Amino acid sequence: MTTSADASTFRTSVSLKLREFAERQASFLAEIDENAAELAAHALSFTEGGKLLRPTFCHAGWLIAGGTQSAERIVTAAAAFEWLQASALVHDDLMDESDTRRGRPSVHREHEARHRAHNLVGDAVQHGERVAVLLGDLLLSWADELFAESQPDQRSLHFWSRCKSEVIAGQYLDVLAQTSARLTVEDALRVVRFKSAKYTIERPLHVGASLAGASDDVLDALSDVALPLGEAFQLRDDLLGVYGDPQATGKPAGDDLREGKRTVLVAHAAELGDPELIYSLLGTEAGAEKLGPLFREWGAVEATEADIARLEAQTDEAIDRLGRDARAILEPLVAKTIHRNR
Amino acid sequence: MTTSADASTFRTSVSLKLREFAERQASFLAEIDENAAELAAHALSFTEGGKLLRPTFCHAGWLIAGGTQSAERIVTAAAAFEWLQASALVHDDLMDESDTRRGRPSVHREHEARHRAHNLVGDAVQHGERVAVLLGDLLLSWADELFAESQPDQRSLHFWSRCKSEVIAGQYLDVLAQTSARLTVEDALRVVRFKSAKYTIERPLHVGASLAGASDDVLDALSDVALPLGEAFQLRDDLLGVYGDPQATGKPAGDDLREGKRTVLVAHAAELGDPELIYSLLGTEAGAEKLGPLFREWGAVEATEADIARLEAQTDEAIDRLGRDARAILEPLVAKTIHRNR
Missing domain, CATH: 1.10.600.10 (Farnesyl Diphosphate Synthase)
Known part of the structure; x- marks a missing residue:
């Protein structure tokens, strides 16, 4: 405990x-x-x-x-x-x-x-x-x-190496995503999976568990927790990148919009609202001011929050399969990962 | 053999x-x-x-x-x-x-x-x-x-880690050198030591010898060979960067001058010729054309070749201390490292 x-x-x-x-x-x-x-x-x-x-x-x-x-x-x-x-x-x-x-x-x-x-x-x-x-x-x-x-033993080293390659590959997909006019929610989620979910949650869990000699079954069960949790983590980041309090995040308001990041939030907004307008404003100073309220109006914030809630429920089910001791360890972390202001 | x-x-x-x-x-x-x-x-x-x-x-x-x-x-x-x-x-x-x-x-x-x-x-x-x-x-x-x-065992891993840190530190010193108006031959040689000599020759020798279980004495004797040889290697690179045949080097003529690199060759030229002229032309297209002949005229090429000859002699003495078997292995490499056109 x-x-x-x-x-x-x-x-x-x-x-x-x-x-x-x-x-x-x-x-x-x-x-x-x-x-x-x-x-x-x-x-x-x-x-x-x-x-x-x-x-x-x-x-x-x-x-x-x-x-x-x-x-x-x-x-x-x-x-x-x-x-x-x-x-x-x-x-x-x-x-x-x-x-x-x-x-x-x-x-x-x-x-x-x-x-x-x-x-x-x-x-x-x-x-x-x-x-x-x-x-x-x-x-x-x-x-x-x-x-x-x-x-590290060979297996832990393997997960560590995977972690490094996956985050770089995820960032590369993100860089490529910035070069296409459109990005679907599905594409955006794939970037999130490698750039964030595997890198931030799954591989760290795997490395730690592996160093302690976990069975392959435990490693698989950890993946089931990590992937939805990691995606939820990134979607929260996307929301904070637009609506976060600069005092808490340490980044200016609307910074992700100014940088033109192609996030899941943006992909939702493009599906629900006016994609032409979004892509003409994304990456500009005007976009950093105007897009936040528009996304909210079009229901993109609600859609992203709904994704987070769904992913949180999946995470919770996966934790059940790991048992009560694991829940005691993971539950406080889940809360901090998903519900945070920075 | x-x-x-x-x-x-x-x-x-x-x-x-x-x-x-x-x-x-x-x-x-x-x-x-x-x-x-x-x-x-x-x-x-x-x-x-x-x-x-x-x-x-x-x-x-x-x-x-x-x-x-x-x-x-x-x-x-x-x-x-x-x-x-x-x-x-x-x-x-x-x-x-x-x-x-x-x-x-x-x-x-x-x-x-x-x-x-x-x-x-x-x-x-x-x-x-x-x-x-x-x-x-x-x-x-x-x-x-x-x-x-x-x-790798701990010692080989140690040399490998040193190699990586040293080349990055050497590059950082090189970046800093580009920010100062003047650079002495001594300063330029220190950059060379870490960016090239240790990285290219000493640490690879150390890692290989260490993996084969070399004694500390052998490692020290390898350093005595590697450091002058590595410096000579970089001075040859400096000359090729200005006077090399683009067909052989795969780089346009005078590329180092165009990029404004602060090399030992440049430091020699500044001590022998007109530093004001050098630093006003270095890093420009005009500099890439004019500085090569000027350096030669001022004796900077000769001074650099003299450094290389001195370093080659030091390398040779150090190889003597390693013995005949080591000479058979190192001698062909020394020739390729110092006397080359690319």
């Missing part, structure tokens, strides 16, 4: 592990050059204020499969997911040209601003982009380095 | 391993989406025509430490370096805004062109950049996945 105090202890252990690892890397980088050590400091500060969702699900998988609360090995593996997530965010913000992340400038904008502030040689925008490419690469490299420190 | 036939067998084994791995990944990606499988095809085609320098040094380290010719384990580890290199090249070309690589369009330019050719929605340049970010990430992820398949 896991308590909220246990969960809090685990989160603290993950944060300490990230700090300890970053400090080790900083010392090593400082031997190369003091300036290189800045990269480690920036990487660590970037993880502050994260929800630690993937580490938490990794831990949940471990506990469900009978692992010991907060063992060193699971803390290490779980923390690796946070470097992976940090890498994905740095490169995502670069690809989406996002200005902010967690209420602060995105990495490329931060280094662009530093370039300007110090009046350096060369193009400030290009400089910011270069640093973001490299910092994202470093974080991805760290993710693997830290994961290897958990001494 | 290794023969050139053995070396050729090894190269073939590495190419086959890369193909087998990419095909495995393509099948997996195709299960996600047919479009995602394109990524694997693109990744594999990108490695064609490479010099396989890092795999070759990894194999050399293995042989020097007494490993068996072309064993599966060393082929696997060596091939992983090629995915790492492919990742670095895709992201390098993106950061440097290079148009070509190995005589073909760079990844971001290729996908930018496809976007235009198919008249897709959105900005073609941004699309090309997004694909390059993701393909580079996928390749970096593959590098770790394949390396793990060689079942």
Whole structure:
């Protein structure tokens, strides 16, 4: 039986592990050059204020499969997911040209601003982009380095590798989706499955459970929970990306609309309302202001909330099949994943 | 004793391993989406025509430490370096805004062109950049996945992790170097040490030797060979980047000057000639035409060749300390690394 105090202890252990690892890397980088050590400091500060969702699900998988609360090995593996997530965010913000992340400038904008502030040689925008490419690469490299420190068996390593490839493939499908005039709800849901559901919930659960020696049956049952839950997670994200409180999300209001993201919410709106109008406004400043109220008027918010409710019910049924102990572990996480304001 | 036939067998084994791995990944990606499988095809085609320098040094380290010719384990580890290199090249070309690589369009330019050719929605340049970010990430992820398949011990894994961090730190120092008005020969050499010497020669040797159970003394002696050799390698690259034959290098003439790279050659020229003129022309089309002859006139080419000769002599002395068997393995590689036209 896991308590909220246990969960809090685990989160603290993950944060300490990230700090300890970053400090080790900083010392090593400082031997190369003091300036290189800045990269480690920036990487660590970037993880502050994260929800630690993937580490938490990794831990949940471990506990469900009978692992010991907060063992060193699971803390290490779980923390690796946070470097992976940090890498994905740095490169995502670069690809989406996002200005902010967690209420602060995105990495490329931060280094662009530093370039300007110090009046350096060369193009400030290009400089910011270069640093973001490299910092994202470093974080991805760290993710693997830290994961290897958990001494994973072949099966856990397999799930970890799958996780990395799936999120990149999902992002690629998302990039392709942005290049087509139309996107159906079905297409949008496939992007969500790989970019979010497998990456955020299923694979972290699999890695944790696998490290604790779970049977294949348990792994399958975890997938049944993870996929609807992960889709619901992303649909909530889509709604927060348009209607979220900037104070809570750390992103300006309507940011997803400004960036022209092709979400399930947008696909619903296109099926229920005026697709011509949507696609002419999506990705513009005017769109960021006007589309939110229009989507609501056309019933796209209601349709997305209905999807979330349906997915939550599926998640709940799947948890039943895992049994009472698993429910005690998963239920609080489900609530936090689906019902949240950031 | 290794023969050139053995070396050729090894190269073939590495190419086959890369193909087998990419095909495995393509099948997996195709299960996600047919479009995602394109990524694997693109990744594999990108490695064609490479010099396989890092795999070759990894194999050399293995042989020097007494490993068996072309064993599966060393082929696997060596091939992983090629995915790492492919990742670095895709992201390098993106950061440097290079148009070509190995005589073909760079990844971001290729996908930018496809976007235009198919008249897709959105900005073609941004699309090309997004694909390059993701393909580079996928390749970096593959590098770790394949390396793990060689079942490395802790020490080999340590050298592999160091290799990845060092090349990223070296690139970061290079990016920082581009932001300062002046760059000394000493500063330029430090970038070279991490971005090239450790990454291309020292760490591949260390990983290979370590997998074969080399003693720490052998690892140190390999460093003594690798660092001067790796620096000489990069100085040759600097010369080829300005004076190379485009047919052989697969890059347009004067490409490094057009991109404004702060190389040791440039640092020599700035110390010997007119720095104001250099820094006003570097990174421009006019600079790509004018600076090459000026550098030669000022003696910067001669100074760089003198550095290479000095480093080659140091390499040779260090090889002596490793003994006759090691010389038979390393000598042909030294020649190919330092005296080449591509």
